Amino acid sequence: MSLPTDRxxxxxxxxxxxxxxxxxxxITDPAQEQLGDLVFVGDVNVGARLAAGQTAGVVESVKAASDIYAPVAGEIVAFNDSLQDDPAQINSAPYTAWIFKIKPDNAADTGALLDAAGYQAVVDAG
Structure with a gap:
């Protein structure tokens, strides 16, 4: 698996x-792969202010449901409405099909997130 290094x-x-x-x-390719064929993406509330780690929405597949979390604190400003009609976009193009956009309270908070190599180590650790 090759993770994009631009994020x-x-x-x-x-x-x-x-x-x-x-x-x-x-959501990442390993996440969508674990979930299987997605049948629903939603419960994202545009205008909601979230703390980092708070639930921002949900993805559901034929196998399971999983929360999507805000990676940083901020305000959700957009939801990808095309996912309502075609949630499988995430299965076919997980790094192109976005779920929501957030305006961070502090852009520097992204520094606490993982680069591609760090995330790969998390995936490899199981």
Missing amino acids: KYAASHEWILPEGDLLVVG
């Missing part, structure tokens, strides 16, 4: 990619 990762399997003063958030 940061949370140990809880979210990725973040800076976009101006926002952070685009999705």
